[in-house]
Amino acid sequence: MPTPTDLVTDLPADFEVFGQAVDTDFVDLLGGTTGQVLSKTSATDLDFTWVTAQVGDITGVTAGTGITGGGTSGTVTVTNDMATTITAAGDIVVGTGNGTYDNLPIGTTAQILTADTTVSPYKVKWASPAAAASGMTLITRQTFSAVTTTTTTFDGCFTSTYESYLVVAEKFFGSDANADIQFQLRYAGPATQATGYYGSTTEFGSAATFTDQSNANQFAMMLYTGTTNQPSPFNFYITMVGNGARNPGWNGGAMNGGINRPYFFGGSQLGAAREYTGLLFLAAAGTVSGTVAVYGLAKA
């Protein structure tokens, strides 16, 4: 090819050289089919390839409900808005209307998620569960070993919360197998009511043995205690305690593990009308051991 200052002496020949150079440089532009576009094959100048454009390329991203972000060009970011609505551990996302929602923070330990249409806008809330419906509530359960009496162990178990109580000795025995198992009522002071117990206890052996108790210093439930390996369980209901000055009454049964005889008993405290708030267990002689539970019976 002649330079701009060359004297052109053979124009046809020069054009032929020029044409051959153009043909060589732009050879990649030859070919292709309808709809194809040029794509760079490498970084070299004029290095192209005809390629077919991909059909259906995304030309825009629009954020719908629950999504934020989007766009029509460049790198597009979309974010799950429900996820970012959660800001702390335990949060839950609650619907607040048609296509709307909000963050409901966690409640406190042991609360449960409860439907409540009066709460706006969530209609649900964290709430403490209602006390399980039960007719009987454990007030206290105590274990004692080789004591002269249980003294203050069962003080305060009778209150105005309940009207009647169930006393259950899961296990009970004494050091002197031939001694009565007894109880006495307790009241504020604290003090022990040591007179005025009336009632009877019946032991069923080969024949029934009836034991009357009149103005006794305590109430005897059994005429013999059990032993370590043959304890004497008993239970009784007691009422008219823990709510004003009254004369309590009780009835129950027992099973002497030592001599294998059942007992039935009933009695009342007629010596003094008081607000009795507890009771103690003892034996006529020797120490007592066992586990006793007191339950309150629901009024409604």
Added chain:
Amino acid sequence: MTTKTEMIEQLKAEYPTLKNGDDERGYQDLSAADYQATIEKWADAKLKREAAAEQAAIDKAALLAKLGMSQDDLKTLLS
């Protein structure tokens, strides 16, 4: 027949110390006065029970004699 003094000595030998309490709150030994009062109360209860048992046995033997029956006759009758 055991005397009250003898019974008290027996009980003191069997129970050199006495305590009150429970597993949750712990146990406390009785004071000397409470210990003595408890031992005497237990002695009275045991003597009363012994006397009642002896009297019951005497009454039972007297009744059997009055009826002209033996202990074996009584067992047969109640069986």
